[in-house]
Amino acid sequence: MIEAPSAVGVTRRRRASDNDRFLAVAGLAPAVVYIIALVGIPFVLAILLAFSDVTVGDPSLDFVGLTSLRQVVADPVFWQSLRNTFVFTIIANLLVVVLATALAMALARNFKGKWVVRFLILLPWTTPVSLAAITWLWTLDSIFSPIDWVLRELGLIESNMIYLGKPVLAMGSVIAVHTWRVVPLAAVIVLAGLVALPSDIEDAAAVDGARFWRKIFEIDIPLMAPIIAVAVLFGVILTVTDMTVVYVLTRGGPTNATQVLASWAFFRGIEGGDLAQGAGTALFLLPVLVAIAALILRMASRREVS
Amino acid sequence: MAVVETRGLTKRFNDHTAVDGVDLTSHEGEFLVLLGPSGCGKTTLLRMIAGLEEPTSGEVYIGGELMNDLPPRARKIAMVFQSYALYPHMTVARNIAFPLRAARVDVATQAEKVRWAAELLDITRHLERRPRHLSGGERQRVALARALVREPDVFLLDEPLSNLDAKLRTLARDELLDFQRRVGITTIYVTHDQVEAMGMGDRIAVMDHGVIRQLGDPREVYDDPADTFVATFIGSPPMNLVDRGDHLVGFRPETFHPANAGDEVFSFDVHRVEYLGSDRFLYGVVNGIEEPTKVISRIPVSLDVDVKAGQHNFGVPPALLRFFDKTTGKRTPGP
Numbered sequence: 001m002i003e004a005p006s007a008v009g010v011t012r013r014r015r016a017s018d019n020d021r022f023l024a025v026a027g028l029a030p031a032v033v034y035i036i037a038l039v040g041i042p043f044v045l046a047i048l049l050a051f052s053d054v055t056v057g058d059p060s061l062d063f064v065g066l067t068s069l070r071q072v073v074a075d076p077v078f079w080q081s082l083r084n085t086f087v088f089t090i091i092a093n094l095l096v097v098v099l100a101t102a103l104a105m106a107l108a109r110n111f112k113g114k115w116v117v118r119f120l121i122l123l124p125w126t127t128p129v130s131l132a133a134i135t136w137l138w139t140l141d142s143i144f145s146p147i148d149w150v151l152r153e154l155g156l157i158e159s160n161m162i163y164l165g166k167p168v169l170a171m172g173s174v175i176a177v178h179t180w181r182v183v184p185l186a187a188v189i190v191l192a193g194l195v196a197l198p199s200d201i202e203d204a205a206a207v208d209g210a211r212f213w214r215k216i217f218e219i220d221i222p223l224m225a226p227i228i229a230v231a232v233l234f235g236v237i238l239t240v241t242d243m244t245v246v247y248v249l250t251r252g253g254p255t256n257a258t259q260v261l262a263s264w265a266f267f268r269g270i271e272g273g274d275l276a277q278g279a280g281t282a283l284f285l286l287p288v289l290v291a292i293a294a295l296i297l298r299m300a301s302r303r304e305v306s
Numbered sequence: 307m308a309v310v311e312t313r314g315l316t317k318r319f320n321d322h323t324a325v326d327g328v329d330l331t332s333h334e335g336e337f338l339v340l341l342g343p344s345g346c347g348k349t350t351l352l353r354m355i356a357g358l359e360e361p362t363s364g365e366v367y368i369g370g371e372l373m374n375d376l377p378p379r380a381r382k383i384a385m386v387f388q389s390y391a392l393y394p395h396m397t398v399a400r401n402i403a404f405p406l407r408a409a410r411v412d413v414a415t416q417a418e419k420v421r422w423a424a425e426l427l428d429i430t431r432h433l434e435r436r437p438r439h440l441s442g443g444e445r446q447r448v449a450l451a452r453a454l455v456r457e458p459d460v461f462l463l464d465e466p467l468s469n470l471d472a473k474l475r476t477l478a479r480d481e482l483l484d485f486q487r488r489v490g491i492t493t494i495y496v497t498h499d500q501v502e503a504m505g506m507g508d509r510i511a512v513m514d515h516g517v518i519r520q521l522g523d524p525r526e527v528y529d530d531p532a533d534t535f536v537a538t539f540i541g542s543p544p545m546n547l548v549d550r551g552d553h554l555v556g557f558r559p560e561t562f563h564p565a566n567a568g569d570e571v572f573s574f575d576v577h578r579v580e581y582l583g584s585d586r587f588l589y590g591v592v593n594g595i596e597e598p599t600k601v602i603s604r605i606p607v608s609l610d611v612d613v614k615a616g617q618h619n620f621g622v623p624p625a626l627l628r629f630f631d632k633t634t635g636k637r638t639p640g641p
Contacts (some may be wrong), residue, residue: 203358204391208452209379209408218404222395 049279056273068276069283072268077256078281081264085288088175088260089239095179096235097228100186101221107187108194125184133248136177140164140249167257170250174258178245182238186231193227194220225299233296240289261285308369308382308459308492309334310355315364317350317516324350326516327364332492337483339507340496343539347516348496349464355494356385356462369459379408381460384453388465390445392437398448399424399433405456423451427485442470443478450485461486461493467502479506500540504528512536530628531556534635537628546601547630548572548592553641556628559587559604562620564611569621574603576615588613592620 016022053064072078107118124132139146140163151157163173197220205219221228243262246252252259252267259267261284269278310332317325325347332338340348353359355366357378366373373381384405392401399420406416424430427447437445446466453461466482467475483506486493497503503510504524511521512535520532531537537545537556545556565571575598576590586605591598603620605611629638 198389198391200387200389200391201393203353203356203378204385204387204393205404206358207356207378207383207385208405208456210404211379211408214408219393223393225395 046279046282049275050283052276054275056275059275064276069280072277072280072284077259077264078284080256081252081259081261081281082284084171084256084258085240085260085262087171088178088258089236092175092178092182092239093232093235095175096182096186097232099179099183100190100231101224101228103183103187104190104194105216105220107191121187122184124181125188129181129242129244130248132181133177133245136173136180136245137164137249140173164250165254167254170254170258174245174249177249178239178242181245182235185238186235189231189234190224190228193224196227197223229296229299233293236292236296237289240285240292309367310338310460310492310494311367311370312351312355313365313367315351315354315366316362317347317354317359318362323516325354325361328516328518330511330518330521332494333508335490335492336508337486337493337495337506339503339510340494340513341500341503341507341510341540342498342513344498346513348498348513351513352462352464352494352496355460356383357381358385382456382458383460383462384456384458385462386446386449386453386464386466388468390437390449390466390469392445392448392452394437397434397436398429398440401437401448402433402451402455405452409456419455420451423454426454426488427451443474446470446478447481450482454489458491461491463493463495465497466495468497468499475502482506500542504540512539514539530637532637534630537630543587543602543604545628546599548599548601549596549632550641551596551632553632553638554630554635555641556630557622557626559602560606561622561626562601562603563605563609563622564613565619565621566623568623570624570627571619571621572601574601574618574620576603576613576618578615579613583607586613590615 048061050068051063051065052061053068054061103121107114107121111117138144142160142162142165145160145163147163148157148160151161161169163169201219201223202215205215210219241262243260243266246258246260246263247266250258252263261281265278265281265285268281269275272278310330312328312330315325315328315330316323328347328351330351340351342348350359354361355368355373357366357373357376357380361374368381368383378385393404396404402420402423403416406419411419420433421430424433427450429444429447429451432440432444432448437448440448446469449466463482467478470478479502495502495506507524509521509523510527512519512527514535520527520536522530527536527540531540531545534547534554534556537547541558543559545558546562547554547556562572562574572592574588574590574592576588578589580587580589584607586607588603588605590601590603592601593599605613629641630636631638
């Protein structure tokens with residue numbers, strides 16, 4: 001027998017890092033604390049506030065049942081905000097899905113300067129939303145808008161469009177800015193799915209004679225459906241809960257034409273001082289979000305099996 | 307049916323040459339195997355013929371026509387991939403019909419051809435199922451059916467059996483060969499498995515480092531290897547090579563037996579005997595001119611000799627000795 005050299009530095013003591021249970025607790029604890037402090041407590045508080053009559057002027061928490069919620073739904077602006085939320089979310093996310101998928105497919109190709117282009121496309125996502133919205137506020141200014149200037153010089157319009165002053169144009173502007181903001185993230189998610197598609201299947205489609213559109217609609221998009229669903233989930237949640245773009249661009253105007261639930265809750269609860277009604281309005285977001293999340297997650301898990 | 311021809315076909319990836327000036331011409335309707343170790347360029351060569359990879363230089367002809375500038379769909383080829391590459395979100399029927407839909411064939415003809423291909427490959431009962439509910443062998447047959455409905459001039463198969471377990475592989479090999487004989491379509495088949503290559507190929511092109519070392523029928527590449535690479539790559543265990551100073555002498559393990567009269571005799575020091583049921587492998591060394599060389603002898607159990615570890619006189623009939631140049635590794639007619 002040939003003697004093996006003896007092993008060096010073997011510690012026989014069990015370390016904390018060997019303990020799976022300890023690692024699990026230590027690893028999850030920050031996330032749990034974070035969720036309880038910043039999601040759980042405000043959520044419980046919102047429910048409590050919605051069933052009370054708390055205002056900024058009278059902060060005592062008196063339970064009044066459904067009174068505040070009844071006042072919320074009695075206001076026609078609430079219903080308009082609800083409708084606007086749907087219009088805003090659906091149109092913005094349809095645009096996001098189409099643009100992000102197209103963008104991802106373009107970025108998946110090999111071309112010179114790919115990294116520069118990818119970086120530029122991600123920029124809107126990295127800009128603080130309020131700063132970006134303010135830039136857009138100037139871009140869409142009723143007098144000095146550079147878009148109007150270009151259109152005027154081209155002879156396409158005679159007088160300024162006043163984007164944020166007319167109901168339909170204002171909603172269009174809010175949707176456009178929001179789409180601009182969410183597309184990069186969605187494109188990156190879809191791109192990740194796209195590059196993970198098995199190359200054999202792409203090759204098989206090429207040999208089988210599929211041309212550009214057939215390959216996209218019959219092969220690529222069905223195979224990417226789960227990942228596109230994830231992108232939509234993020235997009236929808238970002239849209240339904242977002243009020244920054246509306247707040248900076250239009251403050252919900254003109255005449256509440258761009259008022260969405262999130263901004264309406266803010267105007268009611270914080271600026272109007274009626275915390276109970278603000279919280280009550282915000283609570284209406286919850287079933288909408290839960291329903292959407294459940295739907296999309298179910299879609300994703302069903303696709304996953306294949 | 308068509309002849310596939312490559313002329314000086316070369317593919318370089320950055321500074322790595324995957325395929326290096328390959329000239330290869332198939333016969334009509336033959337089963338041509340590209341055999342070589344992984345990374346030898348056989349798959350790249352196949353993909354260039356398919357049009358999935360653009361050659362750095364050289365030409366591809368199918369049926370006498372230059373194919374270089376044609377996309378895969380215009381080359382009248384069909385390809386079966388190692389992973390089968392079935393479309394997971396489509397039923398078997400839709401998978402098979404996909405090339406027909408892409409070619410805008412009318413629906414009635416599609417249905418007819420799908421049924422024909424499914425019957426030929428015995429998968430009719432699976433037509434409405436998804437690929438994930440099928441076994442490996444069934445998936446392979448779906449992939450073949452999808453390749454067949456296009457009525458290609460050439461079949462390109464990229465290791466289509468390597469995802470099957472060993473037992474199924476033997477069966478699938480037989481089925482595949484039988485299928486190819488019936489349809490009679492020129493087939494180029496890539497594999498790293500010499501047993502598949504020997505058993506299936508009308509001819510075998512043995513590849514290494516992007517070049518074809520030898521092209522010949524299975525008997526030629528086994529009995530008369532063109533160089534030491536082919537000699538040691540084909541055969542299990544491989545050909546023994548013994549250094550004789552200015553040249554190498556090679557002999558197959560099954561020709562290396564206890565010496566008879568007229569044999570070229572070697573002094574064989576047996577170290578270990580391996581009993582494998584039908585054969586015994588004897589591992590040991592022989593003394594050439596230079597260093598002692600490890601060699602293997604393969605003796606069928608039916609040959610009634612009893613060899614134990616120790617020194618023996620073994621020999622090879624002189625006609626079965628093969629000689630190679632020591633520096634180039636090329637075959638030479640004599641020592």
